[in-house]
Amino acid sequence: MKTVIFDVDGVLLSEKRYFDVSGLTLWEWYNSPLYLGLGEERFTSAPSEERIIALRRYYWADDMLLRKFKSHGINSNWDMVYLHVLLAFLLRSRENKELFAGWTAGFTKIEGVRAVGALLKKRGFTVAPGTDLFRLFTAIVPEDTCKDEVFPCMEKALSDEGGLALQRGLSLHGPLWCRLFECFQNWYLGDVFYRDTYHDEPYNVGKKGFLQCEVPLGGAAETKAMFRELKRRGYRLAIGTGRAAKEVEVPFKTYDWLTEFDADHIATATDVKKAEKQLGIPLDKPNPFVYYAGAFGRYEARYRDYLLHPEVYKQGEYIIVGDSPADVRCAKAMGAVMIAVLTGLDGEQARTVFERENADYIVGSVLDIPEILL
Template identity: 35%
Template sequence: MGKTILFDVDGVLLSEHRYFDASALTVWELIHSENYLGLQSDRFHTNVTESEVGELRAEVFQDDEVLYLIKSKGINANWDMVYLTFSFQLIRLLSKLSEANESYVKKVLQEKTLNRETLQEIGGELYKAGIEPDYKTFVPVMKEAEAMRVELLTHLNHIAYEMTGIETMAFTRNSQLWELGRETFQEWYVGEGLTEKSIGRPAYQKGKEGFVHIETPLATMEELDELFTKLKEEGYTLGIGTGRPALETVEPLEKLGILSYFDRNRMATASDVLEAEHRYGDKAPLAKPNPFTYMFAWLERSSIEEALEYTFTEEEKDSVVIVGDSLADGLAAQSLGCHFVAVLTGLSGQKARQEFEQNNQHNIIDNIKDLYEAL
């Protein structure tokens, strides 16, 4: 049986910091732009400088403590990070509003659909009440949550009840609010020029340049060429299992000159996850740590249904290696029963070593260039 290596992209091949920048800008826009809540709307603009991006990310994600916490809970997809962070802020704002207008907040949480129009309406009520956002509140509350992985998304309903005393099921993975966050994130990441190609409609908010054209590889091109050439000569088939959509996976790898090393039939992306969730909504969410992405890649993207149901034989488990930088990647590998190599070039850097070891993942390398010796 052939040997297959499936690579995550962010934090393994390419720096993930631009994705985190776009995530922070998305939450910032949803809170401050008049297209959404519109709080302190004079703060919002799209022509952000590099220094502004750094300052906004430090504010929204509290010097990345929010990101560290979310990743430690097994959440890896940036769209889910946006949803969790913004939804929590929305719940906190509604809890403050309920002190003055409980009947309205109850209507929002139990009757209304959380979409663009509802957010604008809520923003108007918050403005009249003089309520402002507070990014410092996420970590103290969410670190107490026992929920892990996908359960954290619906745990928001419990937090809403604790903060407002109002029972709700408004916060779900299959919601207009989650989709709104996804589309707004895509606008920031790919930029206005590629938005329609990315999400099927023109950018709602004009003027975003995007980050997709300024990717940073985590090893030199010479080091990557040497690694991939060796692996191919050893008989390995190389694939991808990433939380990026297809556009943001193919274009940067092609621009860097390394796309040709990968079997295009074994490149599964967030675009495949979205399609699978659309067709099999009862199985959602399917993003990592759910192993669907990696299984779909291994099966050469042949069948969504088969990827949802297939179980590796013992021989197959031994023939597959997943290379990732996050707990979510490791959990996916554990679910499949295959090999896992952890790379310490993700958000937490060397600090991630302890987290991997605590989860019984001991094959750890400092950089992707060291992979050959770890196999």
């Protein structure tokens, strides 16, 4: 059996809305009175398209900071937003060692977030532009640092230079990360899908969401035809994505792609979170776990074995289709053929990165895959 495992963002669907939401999340986090409440401008749950573009440009330095994170194998938008906030805290606390002095509130509850915001506002905290954070990140994190080493670098800098202890809730997947995750998901899913997915009320209502505004990179009908042609040639199709389950289900139903896949082979961040809880270790990309789950099946009883003895489950040939260095590293760890597509954040500029990472094939679009997989 030959199995093709597709990433989603930057491969099947455009990443634009995800990165737009990254900017909106930071805007709300820093400015809304329901979070830190630092800004003077009026916050709204329905900004114009022009405002969204401007926010993304400011916070992410015309996407330069996003690209920098991606080059280190950081593939999750949730992790990117979290890193932005850590860098913003670190930059200002380096300038003013007393900025967080006497800090007793945390991020476990939303009331604690607002208390931190009140403290920072009283002490004159302002959010630096993405260009400043890019310079700081570059100075702290060496060029060849992989994802698993990025966060320890940040944690050390926060503790040594910023005087911020990790026990205050700043660790990866800790309370700060969780509050940012909730804010991001509310923007992306919108109020209705957020309630349906998490069975909880979002802190700041009024968002329609971007989940139903996705853009299929190869065209909806053309991509469906490609799926069917690959199946006709004897390939099994699977998904291995950093998106949560609902974020795959809704657009795949919208574009009539869902029926082309066996549900047991659509692995998402939802499965990764279950496995992390079960095994007690981080498993998002560039760990190949989500590709194992897509290839071998979403069977929770086997998750530990997928990590310890993946060779037991390997049957035939596996092909990963992705758009980032993290995907290439997953393919290498899995012993899979890597097809890199140039429809991610960096576009054609990613070619040199994929060549350096020794991707097996580099194509302009997901629709070019049938020319390789004969």
